[in-house]
Amino acid sequence: MSAALQVIAFGLALLSTLFILLATCTDCWMVNADDSLEVSHKCRGLWRECVTNMQDGVRTCDQYDSILADHPVKIVVTRTLMITADLLAVLALATLVLGLDCITFLKEDPCVKLKMCYGAGVILCVGSILGLIGSVWYAVDVYVERAMLVSHNIFLGVHYDFGWSCWLGMAGSTGCFLASVLLTCCLY
Secondary structure, eight states, rough: OHHHHHHHHHHHHHHHHHHHHHHHHOOOOOOEEESOOOOOOEEEEEEEEEEEEEOOOEEEEOOOOOOOOOOOHHHHHHHHHHHHHHHHHHHHHHHHHHHTTTTTTTTTHHHHHHHHHHHOOOOOOEHHHHHHHHHHHHHHHHHHHHHHHHHTTTOOOOOEEHHHHHHHHHHHHHHHHHHHIIIIIIII
16 A cells, blocks of 8 residues: 555646646746737747737747846746746655655665655655645735736736636646655555
8 A cells, every 4th residue: 555655646746747847937927918819829928928929829928138137026936936836846756756665765664764754744745735836826916916907997909818828837836746745644
């Protein structure tokens, strides 16, 4: 039973880590359409802003000036939290691989392997919480920006939505958290 839980937790952690990495690297955290005819589709992300012309499919992207330049707080905080979550999830995955029962590394000492799985679960939990905070922080800021425009009766023909990168970050963080629960609570 322990080996099956380890493999399930590893699979979930691997998939969720890929989701978090993909969310950090992609640039569709906030989506808006410039007008009601949806002539173009704009995605804003952590690293650049891209506009896709819906008629011919041409996509143009504007890189942000510099990582060290002045950026909105939501971008800086989300970048920091997501990169930290990425690093912790990859570290937890490496530790978990070494702690799996089906791997022959430290086969003679199962207590150490169990502690490695437990440690990977703790690291994964911290990374997932940071990733979830980063994703939700960005989503809440998008919602507040949208609500401010509505409350001030400002209609610019722009409708803000959460992009697929934001949803991917939330899903990956939640998956990492579930994998950490399997490793820390259910493995014993």
